Amino acid sequence: MSTADLHLDTGAMALGALPDDESEAVQAHLQTCESCTAELAGFRETVAMLAAVSAEVPPTSLRRAVMARIAVTPQLPPLMVPPVSQPERPADLTAPAAPAEAPAEPPADLPDNVVPLRRWYRRPGALVAAAVAALVLGAGAVFGINQANQSNEVAQTPEQCVAQAADKQTTSPVDGQGSVVYAPSCAAVTIDVTGLPDLPDDQTYQLWALAGEQPRSLDVLPDASAGQPQLVTKSTQPGENAVAITVEPAGGSAAPTLPIIWQAKLGA
């Protein structure tokens, strides 16, 4: 792709309209193009204002759900700069699948990504440095960050979080095929459903999270209902200890219709 094209990409990138396979080249270009970086920053602020037009008062249930969940959700530690002794990496800053290195490599358009802790970290002290190094590696492994598209690295999806979580635990369904990967640190679970028989059009598989006996609908499974494997990642809530699948009328049900045809524990 020519440089001229890369100059044009700032608009699409700010709008979140650049496919992943193109944003890497743009990120690399931004490193060497100050005017592009400045333009992108201005575009991002502009684009953020577009959301004023679509604003819509949410149901009050949203506020209750959010406040209830944050009350039991731990916060991530700040990112820190790795020790100076850590070898410099080449400029492949956009590689989203390199979690342990992500904190060491601020995104191309955000060269100074870690200001608050950087100041703290630069205080002398070998012990501090060692602790920081351990934390950086730990945080990287758990919260590997996809910075290809986003400012302030907000782009990690629950899928990525689960895939990279240090505390992920894989379980198998009680009887059936597939697997369940649960990561408490992400409050999310990735479920690989496979081997379920094709359903008639007026029925669907529906996935539930169970807190003891209490079910919560996670989603319907259209691919699985068509006899195909289906991979989904869903947020979990405190107390939930299993996932289950039932057969429901097309569109899904508010409460599961027994029997449960597929079930797996969350965690070992």
Place this chain on the structure above:
Amino acid sequence: MPPPPDSSGPPPQAARRPLSAVPDAPPEQVRPEELMRLTALGQEAAFEKLYDAFAARVFGLARRIVRDPSQAEEVAQEVFLEIWRRASRFDAGKGSATSWIMTLTHARSVDRVRSAQAATDRDLKVAQASTERDVDSVVEAVESAFERKAVQRCLGTLTELQRESITLAYYSGYTYREVAELLTAPLPTIKTRLRDGLIRLRDCLGVAT
């Protein structure tokens, strides 16, 4: 505007303040960047103010993109949870809190659409037709009426082609390639339209560069 009373069983925090989806104070009173900083320190009260300031914009954008209200609510919940979890990673030196939050919201909404896309095979033509109407269907009782008016006025200064492309990319969550497909225009043309349109919007809205 006074918040409407809540009739559906207040949670514990309602003891301190009335439960409302409508902000009861202009968000500008405390800058969102300061609220992010305090949220990173674990202050739930600051997070609550962030919620009040952004709930309508987060939910509204999610709703616009994913369309289904209950899915939009799920996306909005994920977004706010992520704001809470990742607040320490926000750096005001890199951009505004508004930009950070809305970028996150847009990304998560598009993720949701794309993960559902194989199943539902979204009808592009329907979506295209409805975006036009959507730009004008504004919601009252949100905190940023002034900004909304400014954005609408500035969207009106774009060429029809620029506005169409930006609307499809942002409010419908399409990639520029999909926009090009929908509008049967060459890829570089769409990139240029998006960029030129944003330059015009940026200047109209007075965004500092």
